[in-house]
Every structure is written in C-alpha cells, then in structure tokens.
Amino acid sequence: MTDTTAPSAVRRMATHLRSLLPSADDYRSAKRTWRRDLIAGLTVGIVALPLALGFGISSGAGAEAGLITAIVAGVVAAVFGGSNVQVSGPTGAMVVVLAPIVATHGLGAVALVSVMAGILVLAAGATRLGRAVSFIPWPVIEGFTLGIAVIIFLQQVPALTSPGVHGASHTNVAVEAGESLIGADPTYLLWSLGAVAIVAACMLLLPKLHPAIPGSLVGIVVVTLVSLILPSPLRVIGDLPHSLPAPAVPAWDLSTLSALALPAVTVAALAAIESLLSARVAASLADTGPYNPDRELVGQGLASVAAGLFGGMPATGAIARTAVNVRAGGRTRIAAVTHAVVLLVVVLAVAQPVGMIPLAALSAVLMVTAVRMVHVATVSSILRSTKADAAAFVITAIVTVSVDLIVAVVIGIAVAGVFAIRNLAGATGVHREPIAGEPHPGDERIAIVRLDGPLFFAAADRVADEVTSLGGVSVVILRMSQLELVDATGARILTEIVQRLERDGVTVLIKGVREGHEELFRTVGVLDALRHHKHLFATLPDAIAHARSHIERESA
Incomplete structure (x- = not known):
C-alpha cells in the first residue's frame, strides 16, 4: 500500500505558501473602487504625516525614521500583507517599546532590531501562528491599550517643559514626566501649553464642522505660523532629508545580536499582536474582504525588514490610520500605497517647511491621539x-x-x-442521585454518583474528596455519560477514587463511559482499577441490577 502522507503534507505546505503571496485577487475590485481608494489614501496620508513625525521623535529614532517607516513599510505591508485595507507604519505601542531600546543600546540599534524583529514576525506567519492573537482575552487587550495610551501621553510631557534635548533620564515614564515638570522652564512651558491648546482645539472642533477637515494638520500649521511670526522659544523638528536613503544592511556582530535578541523578540511580539488586532478590527468595520492572518504576519515582517534596511524603525498595522482608511472609502491595497506615496511627496517636495514644525505641536497630536485611544x-x-x-x-x-x-x-x-x-473547575459537578422506581431492600447502601462537566486538574481533588467521603454504602455507581472534558489528571484521580473505595471494601461500578474517553481511561488505569471487568456498564438499569445482586450476596 502506497504511503501518501508525505506527498499530501508537501501539497498542504505548497498551498499554504501560495496563500502567503500576493495575487491578482488582491485587486479584483480595483476597477470599481480605485477613485475612492485614491481619495482614502490621500486622506490617510494627511492624517499619518504628523503621527509619523511624532512617533519617530518620541521613540528617540527621529522624525526621519518615522517618515521612512511610514513610506517603506506602508508600501511593503500593503502589497504583501493579509488585509486589503491595513495601513502600516510607526505606532504608539511600538514607540513605547523602542524608547528604552534607544536609551540602552543607542540609536544605531533601531534599524537592526527592526530587521531582526521583522524576520521573527515573517517566520511566525510562515509557520501558521497568525491565529494565536485570538487567545488574548478582550479585557487584556483593552488593558494593554489603556496602558499604552497613558505611556504615550506621559512621554510627551518632558518635551513640553524646557527647550533642551531630552533623553530618557528614568526608565519609568511617570517618574520622568514628574521630574520634568518639577524642573520645568515656566516660559517654555507656557508656550508649549499654548501650542497644545491650539492643536487640541483644532483636532476636537474642526471635524465637527466637516469630517474631511484634517484637524491635526490645521492645528500644526497654525502653531507653526504663530511660532514663525512671533519670537518663539519652541524647538522645531529641524532638517529633514529631501530623499529616501539608499538601503543598507545595518552593522552587526554576534555580541550585538545577542544583546538585542530579547528586545527583538519583544518588538516582534508587539508587532504581530497589534497588526493582527488592527486587521481584525478593519474587517469588522466594513465589507473589506477577508483577511489572512498568516499572510498579514508575513507582510508585516517584510515591512519591518525593509524599513530597517532603509534606516527606519519596526512597523505594525496602525488601528487608527486603518480605521480612517476604511471610513474614507478605501477598499483595496491601492489606498495604503497611495498613503505612502503622499508621504514620499512630502519628503521630496516640502521637507524644509515640515522641518519648521514645533515639536510641541507634534506632542499635542500624540497627546490627543492617546486620549482618543481610551474609550x-x-x-x-x-x-x-x-x-x-x-x-x-x-x-x-x-x-x-x-x-x-x-x-x-x-x-x-x-x-x-x-x-x-x-470558573471552569466550579462547573464540575458531583451529584448523588436517588434510585428510580420501586425501592428494594438494601438500596440505601447503593450510591449513584453522577459526574458532569469538565474533569481536569483544577477540579480533580475536590471530586475525589466528595466521592470518597460517602458513608454507609457498599456499592458506588459512577455515572460518566455527562462528563465533558477529561484530562490525564482527571482520569488519574478517577483511578485513585476507584482504588480507594475498593480498598475500603466498596464495590465500584462505572456506567456510561463516552467513546472519546475510553482510550484515556484504559491508558491511565481507570478501568484496570475495577475489581472485575464486568463492572463496566452501558446502561444505568443494568448497573443498578448488578449493584443489588452485590447487596443480596452480602446480606445472605
């Protein structure tokens, strides 16, 4: 007989690998939606500009790294990712992880960490780990989001307090924010708070006049004009490149790889979690087509690798920008690519004016973004x-x-x-049932015990205590037909229950072993612990009749 296992495994692997690659189906609806895709891409590009600049600066990698990541990773993830509408780039969560890496290992570590983390995320997609995010409970995700929002907000405080260049003076952002407020320059703080107030007001009020008005961009323009017209102490972004740098492999050696291994794993885990959550949220916002979680990881991994090669930072799917894309009408990958092209035009054409933006204005954008993350x-x-x-x-x-x-x-x-x-252990039930029908002499010495629900390690000891504490009985009938989940510990405790009762002179009969449990019970020894192989029954009346025969023999 021919063994077909190996060929079928190869075919499954080939099918899986093909599903991870771009195809013409990705653009099937582009003929109908390309105009809306272009408009959505332009909208997202406008929204993403201040975020890319702000997240780059806040991470310590610089505004240039933020822009490079949004452009390069935005295109790569759009083409290779598993979602039709996902928009990728630098995000607040990634900033939170990168800031201590920059503080500990220096700015040069960012690109290398991006490449290392990207390879890990790529490998996770290739090995079908895309569904793993479904194991994270909703309260954990929301707690994680709240924590990130608090960190992003607090990270902006030092930049608002004095004109000096701020490095991380403390590993805890709350402590650092408090110290910066204590040593704040009153004049600079007043200017910064004014800038924050202007940007926040524009972001909160202008969209109410018309949803298409980019409040963050208008606020930044207003603050920039005010700082140019009036003598302002506010620090600005500074010089930005007028083109993308040439790709290059980041410098590395074994000692550097070893030192950055754990940070890279952390970045990879965060990139995978945030990207998959973003793609899942996008799929629920509108009819954007299905998303492939494994392909999404492959695309995000390639995006981070590409961003690192160009000197950028790790990328993830961005929930806020992806939501803007969907609500603006984006339905194919053309929208995300357009967003990256818009940012590239900024680099090529208006880098000098962008460099005049005060950092306090970008901090305000991130602060409002952080507040909006919390519902x-x-x-x-x-x-x-x-x-x-x-x-x-x-x-x-x-x-x-x-x-x-x-x-x-x-x-x-x-x-x-x-x-x-x-809670699951509490669902395990141990119930003593009466014997139905006409009573027989000696029935009081027969105990019918029904076990239901899951029987696993957390409930095993309680079940054993309740069953073996039965007093004044000579025969115990264990009803197993209502048992659901049974693990090895649960089966083992059943063996010990039978052995203990038999040792105390109590005959144990088992009724209704499910087909899926029988092999486990034989392997662990539950059935071997019975006094006789005929003490296993399929129906309750047969078990009761056998129990009564035992009582009659004892009474004779």
Whole structure:
C-alpha cells in the first residue's frame, strides 16, 4: 500500500505558501473602487504625516525614521500583507517599546532590531501562528491599550517643559514626566501649553464642522505660523532629508545580536499582536474582504525588514490610520500605497517647511491621539462585567505602565487564565442521585454518583474528596455519560477514587463511559482499577441490577 502522507503534507505546505503571496485577487475590485481608494489614501496620508513625525521623535529614532517607516513599510505591508485595507507604519505601542531600546543600546540599534524583529514576525506567519492573537482575552487587550495610551501621553510631557534635548533620564515614564515638570522652564512651558491648546482645539472642533477637515494638520500649521511670526522659544523638528536613503544592511556582530535578541523578540511580539488586532478590527468595520492572518504576519515582517534596511524603525498595522482608511472609502491595497506615496511627496517636495514644525505641536497630536485611544464606555463595561475580567484589565494596564508591554500581556493572560480555570473547575459537578422506581431492600447502601462537566486538574481533588467521603454504602455507581472534558489528571484521580473505595471494601461500578474517553481511561488505569471487568456498564438499569445482586450476596 502506497504511503501518501508525505506527498499530501508537501501539497498542504505548497498551498499554504501560495496563500502567503500576493495575487491578482488582491485587486479584483480595483476597477470599481480605485477613485475612492485614491481619495482614502490621500486622506490617510494627511492624517499619518504628523503621527509619523511624532512617533519617530518620541521613540528617540527621529522624525526621519518615522517618515521612512511610514513610506517603506506602508508600501511593503500593503502589497504583501493579509488585509486589503491595513495601513502600516510607526505606532504608539511600538514607540513605547523602542524608547528604552534607544536609551540602552543607542540609536544605531533601531534599524537592526527592526530587521531582526521583522524576520521573527515573517517566520511566525510562515509557520501558521497568525491565529494565536485570538487567545488574548478582550479585557487584556483593552488593558494593554489603556496602558499604552497613558505611556504615550506621559512621554510627551518632558518635551513640553524646557527647550533642551531630552533623553530618557528614568526608565519609568511617570517618574520622568514628574521630574520634568518639577524642573520645568515656566516660559517654555507656557508656550508649549499654548501650542497644545491650539492643536487640541483644532483636532476636537474642526471635524465637527466637516469630517474631511484634517484637524491635526490645521492645528500644526497654525502653531507653526504663530511660532514663525512671533519670537518663539519652541524647538522645531529641524532638517529633514529631501530623499529616501539608499538601503543598507545595518552593522552587526554576534555580541550585538545577542544583546538585542530579547528586545527583538519583544518588538516582534508587539508587532504581530497589534497588526493582527488592527486587521481584525478593519474587517469588522466594513465589507473589506477577508483577511489572512498568516499572510498579514508575513507582510508585516517584510515591512519591518525593509524599513530597517532603509534606516527606519519596526512597523505594525496602525488601528487608527486603518480605521480612517476604511471610513474614507478605501477598499483595496491601492489606498495604503497611495498613503505612502503622499508621504514620499512630502519628503521630496516640502521637507524644509515640515522641518519648521514645533515639536510641541507634534506632542499635542500624540497627546490627543492617546486620549482618543481610551474609550470610557469600554472601560466602564469591562469594570462592571465580572471580577475576573476587571482584574485582568486593571492588572494589565498597571503592568504595562510600570513594567513592560509584553510582560503585561503575559501577566494579563495568566490572570485571565487563572480565573477561567477556577470558573471552569466550579462547573464540575458531583451529584448523588436517588434510585428510580420501586425501592428494594438494601438500596440505601447503593450510591449513584453522577459526574458532569469538565474533569481536569483544577477540579480533580475536590471530586475525589466528595466521592470518597460517602458513608454507609457498599456499592458506588459512577455515572460518566455527562462528563465533558477529561484530562490525564482527571482520569488519574478517577483511578485513585476507584482504588480507594475498593480498598475500603466498596464495590465500584462505572456506567456510561463516552467513546472519546475510553482510550484515556484504559491508558491511565481507570478501568484496570475495577475489581472485575464486568463492572463496566452501558446502561444505568443494568448497573443498578448488578449493584443489588452485590447487596443480596452480602446480606445472605
């Protein structure tokens, strides 16, 4: 007989790899939607400009790195990613991770980390890990988002307090923000707060006049004009390149790779999580076609690698920009590519005017963006849902701000998992049932015990205690037909229950073993622990009749 396992495995792998590559189907609807795609791309480009500049500066990599990432990663992720409408580039979450990397390893580490993380994300997509994000509970995601929003907001405070160049003086952003406020230059702080007020007002009020008005861009233009007309102390972006740099492999050696291995894993995990969440949200906003999570990881991995080769920073799918794209009418990858082209035109044509933008204006954009990341209704609904979900949300948010993003996600999942296991263990039932029908002499010495729900490690000891604590019985009938999930620990505890009862002189009969459990029970020894192989029954009446025969023999 021919073994077809290997060829079929090869075919499945080939099919999977083909699904990760661009195809003509990506642009099937472009003939109908290209005009809307171009308009959406222009809209997103305008929205993305201040964010790319701000996130680049806030990360410590510089405005140039932010623009390069938005352009290069924006095109690569649009072509190779798994979503038709995802817009990629530098994001606030990535800034939070990159800032300490720059502070510890220097600016030169950003490009190398981008390439390393991109390779890891690419490998995750190739090995079908795209569905893993579905294992992250919603409260953990929201707690993670709240923590990121707080960090982004606090990161802007030092840039508003004095005209000096700010490096990270403390690993905790809250402490650094507090120290910068204590040592603030009153005059500079007053100017900065004025700039923040102007930008925030434009972002909040102008869209109410017309949704198409880019409030952040208008606010930045107003602040820039004011700082040029009046003698202003506000620091500006400074010189920007008039073209993209030539691609080059970042300098590396084994010691550098070793030092950056853990940061790269952190960046890769964050890039994968944020990109998949963004793609999933985009798919729910409108009929944008299906998205392939594995291909999305491949595209985001390639995007980060490409950004690193051009001297940029790691990229992820950007939820805010992707949402703007969908709401502006974007339906194919043409929109995301157009957004990158708009930013490229900025670099090629208006780099000098852009360099005159005060940093306080960009900080204001990021502050408003951070506030908008937090939805009060969502927070309220989580806090009022269950104690377990509220705890996971609060703990994730606190750990995100005080420790680390990825640690926060891990701890949040662990907390949610512990509560879920506890609740699942509580669903395991141990019920003593009466014997139906006409009573027989000695029936009081027969105990019918129904086990239902899941029987696994968290509930095993409780089940054992309840079953073996039955007193005054000679026969115990264990009804198994209602058992759902059973793991090895649960099967093992059943073995110990049977052995303990038999050792105490109680005959154990088992009724209704499910087909899916029988092999596990044989392997672990549940059935071998029975006194006789005929003590296994398919129906309850047969088990009761056998139990009564035992009672009769004992009474004779």
